[in-house]
Amino acid sequence: xxxxxxLGKPCPVPVIESKKALAENGADSxxxxxxxxxxxxxxxxxxxxxxxxxxxVEKAADSYEVAISKGGKERPHEISSDNTTSNVLQNGTASSxxxxxxxxxxxxxxxxxxxxxxxxxxxxxxxxxxxxxKHVIFFNSGVFLTSAESNTIDDLKKLEEKGxxxxxxxTCVNFYNLQDKLAVGAIVNMYEIAERMALASKTINI
Amino acid sequence: xxxASSSLLDNCTSGGCGAKIGAGELSKLLAGLPVLHDExxxxxxxxxxxxxxxxxxxxxxxxxxxxxxxxxxxxxxxFGKIAAANAxxxxxxxxxxxxxxxxxxxxxxxxxxxxxxxxxxxxxxxVAEASAVLAGGHSIYDKEPKYGxxxxxxxxxxxxxxxxxxxxxxxxxxxxxxxxGLVIAALRGGVASTEAVDKAVATMERLNKYAAEKxxxxxxxxxxxxTGFGLLAHALEMASDKVSIALYPSEIPYIKEAYxxxxxxxxxxxxxxxxxxxxxxxxxxxxxxxxxELMFDPQTSGGLLIxxxxxxxxxxxxxxxxxxxxxxxxxxxxxxxSKIILFQ
Numbered sequence: 001x002x003x004x005x006x007l008g009k010p011c012p013v014p015v016i017e018s019k020k021a022l023a024e025n026g027a028d029s030x031x032x033x034x035x036x037x038x039x040x041x042x043x044x045x046x047x048x049x050x051x052x053x054x055x056x057v058e059k060a061a062d063s064y065e066v067a068i069s070k071g072g073k074e075r076p077h078e079i080s081s082d083n084t085t086s087n088v089l090q091n092g093t094a095s096s097x098x099x100x101x102x103x104x105x106x107x108x109x110x111x112x113x114x115x116x117x118x119x120x121x122x123x124x125x126x127x128x129x130x131x132x133x134k135h136v137i138f139f140n141s142g143v144f145l146t147s148a149e150s151n152t153i154d155d156l157k158k159l160e161e162k163g164x165x166x167x168x169x170x171t172c173v174n175f176y177n178l179q180d181k182l183a184v185g186a187i188v189n190m191y192e193i194a195e196r197m198a199l200a201s202k203t204i205n206i
Numbered sequence: 207x208x209x210a211s212s213s214l215l216d217n218c219t220s221g222g223c224g225a226k227i228g229a230g231e232l233s234k235l236l237a238g239l240p241v242l243h244d245e246x247x248x249x250x251x252x253x254x255x256x257x258x259x260x261x262x263x264x265x266x267x268x269x270x271x272x273x274x275x276x277x278x279x280x281x282x283x284x285f286g287k288i289a290a291a292n293a294x295x296x297x298x299x300x301x302x303x304x305x306x307x308x309x310x311x312x313x314x315x316x317x318x319x320x321x322x323x324x325x326x327x328x329x330x331x332x333v334a335e336a337s338a339v340l341a342g343g344h345s346i347y348d349k350e351p352k353y354g355x356x357x358x359x360x361x362x363x364x365x366x367x368x369x370x371x372x373x374x375x376x377x378x379x380x381x382x383x384x385x386x387g388l389v390i391a392a393l394r395g396g397v398a399s400t401e402a403v404d405k406a407v408a409t410m411e412r413l414n415k416y417a418a419e420k421x422x423x424x425x426x427x428x429x430x431x432x433t434g435f436g437l438l439a440h441a442l443e444m445a446s447d448k449v450s451i452a453l454y455p456s457e458i459p460y461i462k463e464a465y466x467x468x469x470x471x472x473x474x475x476x477x478x479x480x481x482x483x484x485x486x487x488x489x490x491x492x493x494x495x496x497x498x499e500l501m502f503d504p505q506t507s508g509g510l511l512i513x514x515x516x517x518x519x520x521x522x523x524x525x526x527x528x529x530x531x532x533x534x535x536x537x538x539x540x541x542x543x544s545k546i547i548l549f550q
Contacts, residue, residue: 012472016395019471038475041482046471049495190462194401203400 004032006039007063014039015046018068019076022052029069035062043068050076097134099200100126102142107206119145120152122206127158133204135196138185139169142206143176148183156184169193214277214285214321214351215394230483248366249300254443255369256296256430259361267361271296274310274354278390278506279407282321286328286353288410292433292507293355294336298418299431299510301367302359307333309343312352325353336415367421369430370446372539376427377519378451381417382409382509383532384437384500385464391474392467402463409461409532410507417510417533420525425515427539432508436480437501438488438547440511441537445546452548453501453537455493460500468499476504488547513539 002021006014014034021030034040040056043066047054053069106115107122123145126133136159138146145152146168160166166185173179173187197203227235236251248267249259257271273293277285290307297304309329313322333340338357372378389406392398414431421429432440437458441451467473480502484490490498509530514522519535526533540548 010391010394011475011478012391012395012467015471015473016397036475038478038482041478042471042473042475045473045495049471190401194399194463197401198399 001029001031001067002027004030007033007035009034011039011042015042018043019046022068022070023075027070027075028072029067032066032068034064034066037064040064040066046076050074097200098131098202098204099135099137099197100133100204100206101137101139101197102145102206103138103140104206105141105144119206120155123152123155123159126164127155127162132159132162132164134200135165135167137167137169137193137196139172139193141172141176143168143172143178146183146185147178147181149181150183153183160184165196167193167196214280214282230479249368256299257302257359259300259366265363267302267363267366269297269300269302269359269361270357271359272310272354272356274312274352275506276350276352278410279393279403281407282324283328284407284411286325286330287332288328288407288507289325289353290329290332290355291411291413293357294332294338295414295431295433295507295510297357297359298414299367299369299429300359300361301365301418301421301426301429302361304333304336304338304357304359306341306358307336307338308341308356309345310352310354310356311343311345312348312350313345314349314351315347317351322351325351329353329355332411332413335413365422367426367429369428369440369444370448371428372444372449372451372513373427373515374449374539374541375516376513376539377516377535378441378453378537378539379512379514379519379523379526379533380432380437380459380509380536381414381512381526381530381533382412382432382505383459383461384432384503384505384508385461385468386410386506386508387436387474387477387504388464388467388472388499389461390506392463392472395472397472398467399463402461402467405461405463409509412507412530414510416529417512417526420522420529421510421512421514424518424522426512426522427515428513430511432505432511434476434504434506435483436477436503436505437511438484438490439480439502441547442484442487444511444513445539445542448542450540450543450546450548451537452540452550454535455497455549457534457536458497458501459532459534459536460497464500464503465496468496468503473499474504477502480504484547487545489545490549493549509533 004017047068051073053071056066107118167188168185170187246261249255257269260268386406389402445451
């Protein structure tokens with residue numbers, strides 16, 4: 001049984017460390033030392049939520065020992081690949097290349113006219129990079145750049161041909177009524193956007 | 207993924223309103239203190255309201271409050287803004303207008319003073335946005351950094367809004383999404399997404415000024431701001447011993463990622479203390495676990511919980527939503543039942 005010393009560590013660190021230990025191959029139980037009763041109760045919620053056996057001993061007013069045993073139940077299923085935090089939790093530093101995140105249809109602060117020229121130039125430059133980004137993500141007024149009327153469409157299509165994933169925030173498309181005008185990319189929800197950003201080794205925000 | 211410098215957070219063990227002494231603990235502490243009576247003290251700590259109100263003339267009242275805490279984010283400027291927005295909030299919750307603010311500063315001697323300058327800069331920006339004036343302050347060396355403000359505001363006689371006077375039939379508007387405590391906890395645990403942190407920081411930095419200004423002219427029977435005790439404990443204070451509060455679980459606004467963190471049991475000790483405090487007063491068992499946690503989640507610089515007449519509630523909501531998109535009507539005031547907080 002793995003022993004975790006979480007004395008002096010604030011919630012949710014004891015829960016995070018316990019889950020990590022229980023997710024390891026072959027792990028069946030953990031013993032966790034914590035220094036406050038709320039932490040005991042938070043570990044209890046986690047253990048019971050997953051159907052694990054839970055018990056604790058109060059050693060002193062500021063010292064508790066919690067025992068959690070999977071009893072043959074599955075590993076904590078939160079460490080899945082369908083959301084942001086878990087990937088980070090599981091892999092430490094997950095990495096999948098560069099994500100470029102574009103939240104406006106202009107670039108930099110100043111005249112809009114100039115900003116539009118700059119963002120077009122920027123997207124063109126992405127097509128010229130020796131290693132193109134893994135994802136280009138558009139949200140808020142950035143989604144206008146993906147509409148058929150945008151002068152960046154050809155460059156975005158070129159990026160797609162190079163294997164770049166062009167992702168567009170669905171909420172934003174609906175907000176600006178661009179549903180029928182998109183000429184490139186795939187519509188995704190905020191979870192998918194958050195996931196791509198969290199998994200990226202580098203993020204460029206425009 | 208963008209990685210912020212962790213120097214501020216590394217220097218403290220608990221941050222934001224989660225560092226607050228628990229509501230139950232606090233009541234016990236205060237119960238032992240002598241209460242000095244002064245007929246001009248209209249709202250004192252015996253009523254556990256957001257700020258003290260003192261009458262200085264038949265028309266004018268002073269509203270006084272102080273709030274400070276350790277950092278909950280790594281960026282010093284953001285921390286300053288959040289601490290100031292949080293301190294100013296109590297004045298808004300009473301229907302008042304802030305006029306002066308004093309900096310309250312604890313800072314380690316060994317830490318870079320440039321960090322403190324940024325914290326103060328962030329605070330000063332928010333005080334300016336509130337149209338109040340920074341009038342001084344007090345700073346000491348301490349092992350862990352802490353920052354906040356003592357704020358003085360004014361309110362006219364008929365505009366004082368208490369937190370425990372909700373009228374039966376009135377609707378409840380919550381002006382900011384819940385979940386900042388869960389996001390901060392996930393950040394501390396090293397598992398928060400940049401996106402979630404950005405959302406939480408934006409809502410924490412947001413002044414309650416705009417929503418409070420919209421309240422003027424509406425029939426508002428009670429108002430409080432949601433802070434470290436979480437939505438349910440603040441709703442409990444609002445109900446006091448007179449009414450019950452029925453919440454609409456499906457309407458409660460929250461930061462999406464916070465729901466996910468709660469589902470993964472990445473919850474806070476303060477949230478658990480809030481849960482313990484509500485034991486027997488709110489039956490949350492029928493609700494999804496993550497939503498329960500969100501309603502117990504300690505908020506830093508949370509939104510206003512405004513109790514407004516049901517005829518005017520849609521109009522006030524629309525006015526607030528013009529600036530604060532997340533605002534929702536989340537419940538209503540009903541006559542007292544055996545449970546103080548109900549769910550519809």
